[in-house]
Amino acid sequence: MKVEDLVVRYGKVTAVRDVSFTVEDGEFVSLLGPSGCGKTTTLRCIAGLEASSAGVIRIGEEIVAADGLEVPPEKRGINMVFQSYAVWPHMSVFENVAYGLRTRREPREQIEAKVGEALSTVGLEGYAKRYGTELSGGQQQRVALARAIVTSPRLLLFDEPLSNLDAGLRERMRYELVELQRRLGKTSLYVTHDQSEAMLMSDRIILMKDGEMVQMGSPRDLYDRPASRFAAEFIGNANLVTGEIRRADQRRAEVVLEGGIVLEGGFAWPDHARQSGPVLVCVRSESIERVPEGTTGVNCLDAVVETVSFLGATISCVLRVGTLGLRADLAARNPPEPGSAIRVRIDPEAVTLISEH
Ligand SMILES: Nc1ncnc2c1ncn2[C@@H]1O[C@H](COP(=O)(O)OP(=O)(O)OP(=O)(O)O)[C@@H](O)[C@H]1O
Numbered sequence: 001m002k003v004e005d006l007v008v009r010y011g012k013v014t015a016v017r018d019v020s021f022t023v024e025d026g027e028f029v030s031l032l033g034p035s036g037c038g039k040t041t042t043l044r045c046i047a048g049l050e051a052s053s054a055g056v057i058r059i060g061e062e063i064v065a066a067d068g069l070e071v072p073p074e075k076r077g078i079n080m081v082f083q084s085y086a087v088w089p090h091m092s093v094f095e096n097v098a099y100g101l102r103t104r105r106e107p108r109e110q111i112e113a114k115v116g117e118a119l120s121t122v123g124l125e126g127y128a129k130r131y132g133t134e135l136s137g138g139q140q141q142r143v144a145l146a147r148a149i150v151t152s153p154r155l156l157l158f159d160e161p162l163s164n165l166d167a168g169l170r171e172r173m174r175y176e177l178v179e180l181q182r183r184l185g186k187t188s189l190y191v192t193h194d195q196s197e198a199m200l201m202s203d204r205i206i207l208m209k210d211g212e213m214v215q216m217g218s219p220r221d222l223y224d225r226p227a228s229r230f231a232a233e234f235i236g237n238a239n240l241v242t243g244e245i246r247r248a249d250q251r252r253a254e255v256v257l258e259g260g261i262v263l264e265g266g267f268a269w270p271d272h273a274r275q276s277g278p279v280l281v282c283v284r285s286e287s288i289e290r291v292p293e294g295t296t297g298v299n300c301l302d303a304v305v306e307t308v309s310f311l312g313a314t315i316s317c318v319l320r321v322g323t324l325g326l327r328a329d330l331a332a333r334n335p336p337e338p339g340s341a342i343r344v345r346i347d348p349e350a351v352t353l354i355s356e357h
Pocket residue numbers: 010013014015033034035036037038039040041042193
């Protein structure tokens with residue numbers, strides 16, 4: 001599936017601006033971003049539920065949207081799973097799932113076999129005769145899933161499908177959904193504003209802001225090498241500090257942070273190492289580790305522990321390093337006392353220099 005230079009305008013508002021990306025066959029890609037960033041509009045254009053103002057959309061080799069061309073939704077070979085499950089309450093589970101096959105006038109035995117297989121794929125064997133009203137939220141979402149896969153679409157589109165579920169079920173369904181997607185190898189595009197959901201489920205994430213794509217990559221890429229303040233803040237916990245590059249080669253740079261602290265880190269922009277100038281430095285809170293007193297080497301610093309909060313596996317501390325306050329997640333064993341002086345090391349691989357400042 002391929003989107004090229006997609007633009008969607010509603011009067012004076014540009015909801016989607018020059019968005020281009022590819023989802024490879026069998027891949028699970030998420031559109032991630034805050035409310036109003038244009039992710040749902042992008043998805044609805046791919047589904048054919050919204051008309052684009054410019055751009056080209058391909059599903060497989062087929063162009064489904066382009067200047068003057070809009071293939072209707074039912075001819076695109078896609079299925080969509082919505083936030084509201086859209087399970088018809090007055091129909092049995094069987095009929096809900098069979099609907100798409102019936103509209104295609106498939107033979108009865110074939111419909112029975114396909115519905116049976118889809119229900120078993122989503123773990124709902126034995127529920128065929130139940131009505132929509134007799135199902136829990138999680139079961140309804142499974143019916144919606146079965147209905148989406150039963151017609152063997154080329155592409156599955158998901159619009160925040162888990163956001164109506166309570167926290168525990170939502171967590172379980174994330175694993176189930178991704179396991180199902182891997183098993184079926186269905187090309188999938190998933191809209192969410194929840195970064196942990198996108199991180200857990202996706203092969204790749206497309207991060208959006210104000211109608212534009214701001215970064216695309218694997219969850220690891222986005223986490224380890226956020227390319228902007230926005231990406232660093234939206235994904236994971238980050239300390240963001242301004243600094244000045246003192247020395248650099250293609251891979252690493254030495255930066256002087258406010259207060260004169262010197263750190264070594266890697267670039268978020270791989271091929272354009274700058275030799276000097278201001279940068280934003282991203283230090284992930286879990287990349288700060290306590291080391292024995294007197295340890296020397298790259299990125300070893302003295303710190304004073306200001307606050308300590310117990311989180312279970314880790315403790316969250318605010319450390320004072322010179323004039324800087326840094327949030328650090330340290331191992332919960334032998335936690336430092338508030339007010340104590342400790343030695344810490346920050347893994348240079350986990351320090352990212354961002355070209356904004
Ligand atoms: N039918 C419409 N008419 C006018 N403006 C619209 C319409 N649909 C969406 N918009 C605007 O386009 C922008 C993008 O909306 P969209 O729903 O795609 O965002 P989103 O990232 O999916 O947000 P959410 O998570 O809240 O659904 C928003 O500013 C929204 O107000």
